[in-house]
Amino acid sequence: MTRYIFITGGVVSSLGKGLASAALGALLQARGYKVRLCKLDPYLNVDPGTMSPYEHGECFVTDDGAETDLDLGHYERFTGRPCTKGDNITTGRIYLDIITKERRGDYLGATIQVIPHVTNTIKDFVLSTDGEFDFVLVEIGGTVGDIEGLPFFEAIRQLSQQLDRDQSVFVHLTLLPYIPSAGELKTKPTQHSVAELRSIGIQPDVLLCRTDRPIPKEERRKLGLFCNVRESAVVEARDARSIYDVPLAYHEKGLDTEVLAAFGIKDAPKPDVARWLEISERIANPEGEVNVAIVGKYTGLKDAYKSIIEALTHGGIANKIKVNLKWIDSELLETEKPADHLGDVDAILVPGGFGERGAEGKIVAAQFARERKIPYLGICFGMQMAVVEAARNLAGVKDASSSEFGPTPEPVVGLLTEWLQGNELQKRNIGDDLGGTMRLGAYRAQLVAGSKVAEIYGTTDISERHRHRYEVNMAYRQRLEDKGMVFSGLSPDGLLPEIVELKEHPWFIGVQFHPELKSRPFDPHPLFKSFIEAAVEQSRLV
Known part of the structure; x- marks a missing residue:
């Protein structure tokens, strides 16, 4: 029997529901249970793919090509389940789905309403894997x-009423805010939030209270009493x-124990948290530190680069090193x-991005890393700008640019119009809708034997x-390779460049894909592990 845990938030936004959900999922998984985590987003966008990073933060991409909320990144990193x-x-x-069905006549002339049509669709989504998991969060x-x-x-x-009593x-x-002038934590915002929940028929079983200090026994008693x-x-x-x-921390305070008790589960296996203890120990006691620059265009909102931040942390964990980030x-x-x-x-990392703004600065960063022999990792747009820099300053293509920025006589980077997805040919053109039309999801690549990346990946x-619309133009490959920029990773058909690296450089790699999306604290991505290792070596040289 699948049991369902519904996680809601109150008082203010950005309290960390995604992180709390991921942590609870990890604790249940540590007890031997099979878990699924999913996210219901109330906004009217079909997905976050066309939203500005300043609006929504990072757009997380799954293997099957979905553009999703960044909380799914937390889910994957904490549980390892893709x-x-x-x-x-x-x-x-x-x-969109309901209106499409209505236009087709699937509802046989019925009046389409929020209840039951919208709510039924939500319930179908939640129950879509019923029976496959022990817990769905x-x-x-x-x-x-x-x-x-x-x-x-x-x-x-409605679902809580449809399911068995011990199934949800x-x-x-x-939030429990601390008011300095009163010298105490205030419970009233939580009481109002729970009252709002109860007014729509939902009684919480567990209160997870964000706070910056211990909750006194009296406040805990008051919350239990007034929030039922x-x-x-x-x-x-x-x-x-x-x-x-x-x-x-949540296990120590009893979150997983209380959730299991609410289900009436008294004989649950004890959690095996050994790997979390090891990770915590490595973070708390690093053997050194390195400084990594992130040269981006959305640096005003760090959540725009959430997976990159975490992947760098994972690289630090693997090397027992603290990674200090310098945002530029x-x-x-x-x-x-x-x-x-x-x-x-x-070390210098240039992440993905869209549009011309800030592109020349990223090119400057790539040039600085190349000339000063500083470890460089270019991701997606960061790879493209590194190639443009090499074309201009190594291969002599002075007008090298990207057609993303407008017409150019030297389109070293151009619009991707055709590619193979499995055995199916995908086609796009410049006039297509922006949403969902990029090269999205997992694609294979073949690495050149003996290359730096083949050594790193093993x-x-x-x-x-992947998540991109533009590709490095293979017509410039020979001129670039003649100057030492190796195309060390290609699509299986050999038509699309996936990875470039510099021969005469200790660590200079550009990748068209997003390796940060597959990094885990207990399984760091090979590129980030090697990148931080190179940063450690660089720190010893200066």
């Missing part, structure tokens, strides 16, 4: 009281040193001396996740 397009749904997707985006979230709350309320549990994440939960089910969720300490707006490098910003770093056959 998410799919069936693990994230939005209001926009629900309405369902995170509801937004905050209780948001008007756009009402259909989702109604759907999970509600966990409510809330057991006092022991008021779980303290204090700020942690690292997100990878959260599973251990790429536009600064277009008007200021690069040495003023990059002269004190041990194989010549890899599969990585």
